[in-house]
Amino acid sequence: MIMKKFQWAISMLLLSGIGLLSSCYPNDDITNSETDIVMTQFVDTVHFDRLQTYFLPDTVLPIKSPDDTSTYKKNPYTDLIISTIADNMDAFGYQRIMEPDSNNLPDILVIASSLKSTTTTVWYPYYPGWGWWGWGWSSRYYGWWGGYYPPYYGGPYVSSYTTGTVKINMTDPWNPIEVKGDTVMPVYWDATITGLLQGNLIEDRIKTNIDKAFDLSTYLKKGK
Amino acid sequence: MKMIRRIYLAVIITLISSTTFAQGSGIWNFQWDMGIGTGSTADFVSDFSVRGFAIEGRGYVSENVTIGGRWAWDVFYENYGWTSETSEDGTTTLYGYNRHYMNAMPIMVTAHYTFNSDKIIPYFGLGLGTYYLETRNLLGIYYVQQKAWHFGLAPEVGVIIPFGQTSNWGLNINVRYNWAAKTMETDQQTWINPSIGFSYYW
Numbered sequence: 001m002i003m004k005k006f007q008w009a010i011s012m013l014l015l016s017g018i019g020l021l022s023s024c025y026p027n028d029d030i031t032n033s034e035t036d037i038v039m040t041q042f043v044d045t046v047h048f049d050r051l052q053t054y055f056l057p058d059t060v061l062p063i064k065s066p067d068d069t070s071t072y073k074k075n076p077y078t079d080l081i082i083s084t085i086a087d088n089m090d091a092f093g094y095q096r097i098m099e100p101d102s103n104n105l106p107d108i109l110v111i112a113s114s115l116k117s118t119t120t121t122v123w124y125p126y127y128p129g130w131g132w133w134g135w136g137w138s139s140r141y142y143g144w145w146g147g148y149y150p151p152y153y154g155g156p157y158v159s160s161y162t163t164g165t166v167k168i169n170m171t172d173p174w175n176p177i178e179v180k181g182d183t184v185m186p187v188y189w190d191a192t193i194t195g196l197l198q199g200n201l202i203e204d205r206i207k208t209n210i211d212k213a214f215d216l217s218t219y220l221k222k223g224k
Numbered sequence: 225m226k227m228i229r230r231i232y233l234a235v236i237i238t239l240i241s242s243t244t245f246a247q248g249s250g251i252w253n254f255q256w257d258m259g260i261g262t263g264s265t266a267d268f269v270s271d272f273s274v275r276g277f278a279i280e281g282r283g284y285v286s287e288n289v290t291i292g293g294r295w296a297w298d299v300f301y302e303n304y305g306w307t308s309e310t311s312e313d314g315t316t317t318l319y320g321y322n323r324h325y326m327n328a329m330p331i332m333v334t335a336h337y338t339f340n341s342d343k344i345i346p347y348f349g350l351g352l353g354t355y356y357l358e359t360r361n362l363l364g365i366y367y368v369q370q371k372a373w374h375f376g377l378a379p380e381v382g383v384i385i386p387f388g389q390t391s392n393w394g395l396n397i398n399v400r401y402n403w404a405a406k407t408m409e410t411d412q413q414t415w416i417n418p419s420i421g422f423s424y425y426w
């Protein structure tokens with residue numbers, strides 16, 4: 001009688017638990033484009049209205065650590081990245097110098113670089129434990145038997161994802177600065193674009209996000 | 225049967241039936257929690273939540289007073305879509321697909337005063353305990369997360385409507401205000417739970 005009373009309670013508990021387990025982060029699945037992030041930064045003491053000409057190398061440099069000695073592989077989207085940057089700079093009123101020399105130095109140097117990064121996660125859903133010793137009766141062997149049962153691992157499970165990052169730096173190589181003992185080119189403007197490197201729309205996303213980086217940086221247009 | 229005996233019989237049967245529901249040893253409540261943020265919680269996630277569940281057990285310590293415990297899980301979610309945020313100094317702008325989540329798990333001791341009757345059973349009460357809160361601010365695949373246990377209080381009012389005089393089950397409708405105090409590293413969170421569910425008297 002008491003158990004019957006609690007059957008309803010237990011049933012409700014179980015049904016609710018099932019719904020509960022799926023409700024933690026609803027609508028967590030997003031499209032590849034929705035993983036894209038654009039970040040821009042600039043130095044607010046720079047007079048962008050005084051900067052008129054630029055040089056943009058036709059190479060997308062790899063972002064590597066100093067210890068990385070791997071062979072450089074050309075970014076497959078190099079032409080798209082360079083042309084999109086150039087289109088936006090031109091639309092903002094900058095003049096591109098294709099072959100700078102000592103008589104025709106650009107005001108700024110625009111550098112594009114990229115990084116491809118793969119993150120791998122490995123997890124085990126069960127603790128391995130130490131296993132257990134068991135005893136039981138087997139009619140087949142007509143006697144007691146015992147044995148060691150090894151732990152059940154139930155894994156591992158592996159997931160990985162690859163992200164692509166493009167950086168655009170507007171630098172001034174003619175006015176280097178000292179930073180912690182090193183002579184570096186100051187960066188007047190930085191745009192970082194990152195997102196999952198998968199799907200069929202990678203080229204569209206690269207162009208859209210570079211355009212967006214410039215849309216967010218209308219201060220670059222000053223005086224032009 | 226004479227009229228007076230019928231009346232006596234009716235009164236006795238009614239009293240027995242009403243006590244089946246009006247005053248047992250305790251009450252189990254199973255409820256669907258809805259939620260709406262208030263204050264700074266509404267600034268973080270303002271959409272109405274329909275993802276919530278609560279289990280509560282109450283035991284009578286006197287004719288009208290129950291003491292019990294409550295556990296719940298409320299999920300708040302808001303999709304802000306594509307947003308851009310600029311730093312205070314105006315030099316940094318971040319643009320991306322933005323979503324906010326808040327998972328709230330109250331674990332409380334409760335005390336209620338119940339106005340027993342055979343038709344509807346209003347009550348009011350207070351929960352005292354802790355809230356485990358987990359908030360996530362997602363931009364693309366990246367997020368900033370805060371997790372903390374907060375001290376909390378939850379006053380509530382509600383009513384139980386029995387499914388008949390001989391039934392141990394009833395409909396439970398209530399409204400609760402949740403206050404999770406700020407901690408050293410996280411803000412206070414407040415929200416209102418309108419809830420509906422079932423009560424079981426035993």
